[in-house]
Amino acid sequence: MSMRVSWARWYWIVIFTTCTARTASDWLDCAHIATCRCKWSSGKKTATCASGDLRRPPSLSPDIQVLDLHDNPLRNLPQEVFLNIGLLNLQRLNLRATKLRSIHADAFLELRILIEVDLADNDLAILPRDIFRGNERLRLVVLSNNPLTTLVADQFPSLPHLRMLLLDGCRLRTIQTNALRNLKSLETIDLRRNQLTFLRLITFALPALKTMSLSGNPWRCDCRLREFKDWFLESKLGTEELLCVEPSTQSGNKWRNVPSESMACPPEVKSSTLVVRAEIGLAATFGCWVHGVPKPSVTWLLDGVEIHNSSIDCELEETDTVIEDETPDDKVPGSVRWVNITLLNVTSSAAGEWTCVAKSIAGESRAVISLVLPRSQTATARTAPGIPQLLGVVFGALGALACLGFLAAVACWQLRRRTVPPSRSFTDQEKRLIDASVVVSCDRSIADMASPCDFELTERSLSLDDQPRGCGFDPVHITIEGTPGAFPPPPAEFAVPVPYGNIFISVQVSGRGEPGKYPDLLSGGATLPRRSRTCCNAPAYDNMGPRVTATGSSTWSLPGASTENAETSETPVLTLPPPPPEFVSL
Structure with a gap:
């Protein structure tokens, strides 16, 4: 029994040793x-x-x-x-x-x-x-x-x-x-x-x-x-x-x-601000940041002159500061301080350049601060204008307005003068012309009013032998007669600024009375002959739109007139019919 135990023990020892050796x-x-x-x-x-x-x-x-x-x-x-x-x-x-x-x-x-x-x-x-x-x-x-x-x-x-x-x-x-x-x-x-x-x-x-x-x-x-x-x-x-x-x-x-x-460092100075704006009579505070080892002394200059409490009403204050920033430009802790100056009562003499000066055995450094006052307080005062000056300004303004009004009125008058038709009131000369006969030429265009075929007085001969050379037809004589007040005025759309009296129009045609020679002015619309610039080769009639015929009706111009009702009267007279009721004088 003991032999079996010993063999078993040795067996496990060998296996463990082998495994351990291989692992190792x-x-x-x-x-x-x-x-x-x-x-x-x-x-x-x-x-x-x-x-x-x-x-x-x-x-x-x-x-x-x-x-x-x-x-x-x-x-x-x-x-x-x-x-x-x-x-x-x-x-x-x-x-x-x-x-x-x-x-x-x-x-x-x-x-x-x-x-x-x-x-x-x-x-x-x-x-x-x-x-x-x-x-x-x-x-x-x-x-x-x-x-x-x-x-x-x-x-x-x-x-x-x-x-x-x-x-x-x-x-x-x-x-x-x-x-x-x-x-x-x-x-x-x-x-x-x-x-x-x-x-x-x-x-x-x-x-x-x-x-x-x-x-x-x-x-x-x-x-x-x-x-x-x-x-x-x-x-x-x-x-x-x-x-x-x-x-x-x-x-x-x-x-x-x-x-x-x-082992000293030159002073370093930085100003708290570049410009200080102050009010006269009030307090103002500004300062500078100073660093240096050994501790530098600090003085203040105003426009290059050192100031003291006796020369200007001010207070100086210093505050030590410890730097804890971790940068390559670190300063030694405890070597930094703020040096502030307070002006208790700012006056105009305090305006200028304030300089903070730090000095030590290692050198000197400066920082400049500008103290400025409101411009209205530093500029020359301006007096209020007197009564005469004020009146001069007022009257000058009124005169300028009056001139502008006059110029505007002149401009409006000129414009109205151009746009409003001229007066139609009858002067003595116009009345004489009314009784005169106007010869209507063959060319009625405004552009040709100066031609020999335009208008001629009745004193010219009415015979065919005396017609202007170059006209191919007999002239038509129009006589304008009128007595103011006999007929009512024309409608409003035909009114002119100056009222005029009633006008009687009669048309006298002189000729041989041949049928078809002249258009019948009593039985239809017709257009009076018009002569061109050449006065000879133009057609006998134009087409100028609607016309008011001798009978009082409105019709379009026709190229010719019918000869059926033509009369051979030598001097037919056309008289306007009585006006319609709506045109009766009031």
């Missing part, structure tokens, strides 16, 4: 990656994949504790890249000279036992904030020889075990105030060969800090470096000699040989 040997199998070699090194399971032209971290056994990928063209590390390939037991990670240009903030997420990471000799210009979040066991971070320019506030998360941070050979110009405040256990920081000109004491107020390397930076030994320089020399954190590069008066001097009193 799996991490050593890197044959599927030609450039990787897996081995024991310093008691760690190490995979060396250097210079293997790898574009991403290889997939290896999860037991690997040290991974060396230096000199591979990785270029970037994506999010959770090591978590995705199962390398969660990494303790040391060498990514030196892998041409990294970007790293995701969560690239090292879940590497909880990571102790060392080397990112030196890459192209990292920006380091993501909290890049090592979740790597609480980190002790060493190497970022040397990367083109980093700035470490922002809270650049690193809480790393309670970080002892060494190497940033030498970068291009750092600014380390903001709170960039390292989460590194409570930091003992060594290397900032050699950067572009730092000054540092703040508060940035390196770390409880465990023991060593700082600062050589190879273009230190400017002025007021911004003054406080840090005094603290660093007293702390004994470095043994190397640090040299001043700027200003020129301190160039080449060692820190320990530069007196703190000589």
Whole structure:
């Protein structure tokens, strides 16, 4: 029975040992990656994949504790890249000279036992904030020889075990105030060969800090470096000699040989406003912002003349301000103040250029503020116009209106004169003409009124032998007679501005009485003959539209007249019939 138990025990021991040995040997199998070699090194399971032209971290056994990928063209590390390939037991990670240009903030997420990471000799210009979040066991971070320019506030998360941070050979110009405040256990920081000109004491107020390397930076030994320089020399954190590069008066001097009193900054002045608008008799306040170490003295000038309380009614007030901005142009805290001036009673003599002048051993600076008053108060007063002047203005305006009215009246009169027909009242001459006989020529157009065939007086011979040469018919004699008041006036549409008396019209036709020779004026409409300019070749009759015939009816002109009712009377007289009832005189 005891023999069976012993054999069974040995059986399970052999199986366990075999399995364990095979499992232990799996991490050593890197044959599927030609450039990787897996081995024991310093008691760690190490995979060396250097210079293997790898574009991403290889997939290896999860037991690997040290991974060396230096000199591979990785270029970037994506999010959770090591978590995705199962390398969660990494303790040391060498990514030196892998041409990294970007790293995701969560690239090292879940590497909880990571102790060392080397990112030196890459192209990292920006380091993501909290890049090592979740790597609480980190002790060493190497970022040397990367083109980093700035470490922002809270650049690193809480790393309670970080002892060494190497940033030498970068291009750092600014380390903001709170960039390292989460590194409570930091003992060594290397900032050699950067572009730092000054540092703040508060940035390196770390409880465990023991060593700082600062050589190879273009230190400017002025007021911004003054406080840090005094603290660093007293702390004994470095043994190397640090040299001043700027200003020129301190160039080449060692820190320990530069007196703190000589590390001054020229005053800087900024005005609160460029123009102040004030009212006479009221108060006005303006001021300037002054910075400088040592503390500069401030005076006020009005148009180049220094003012005092005795020369002008004013009050001066100074207020200290602490700068907390985290920019490359930060000023030393406590070195800034506002200098305000209050004019209690503004007068016209206060207008002008006010200059704030700050002076110290490092130099002088100025800012100008213009105080202006309302224009109406600075201009010459204008007196109210007197009664004579006022009357002159009133009468002048009335005269101008009268002239305009006269001109308008003249224009209206001229226009009415052109549009209103002339008066038709009968003068003595017109009455004589009424009794006269008017010979109607063969051409009745207005344009030809001056031709020999237009109108002629009755004194001309009425015989056929005396007709004007060139006319092809006998003239028609029209006699106009009338006695005012015998008949009612014409309708309104025929009225003219000046009323006239009744007119009797009789038509006398002289001729041989041959039928068809002349149109019958008593029995139908006809048109009197018209002569053209040639007076001979024109047709005997025109067509000038509606006519009022001798019988009183309205009809259209006809090319000829009927001869059926023609009379051969030598001198027929046409008399107008009695007017219709609507035209009876009232």
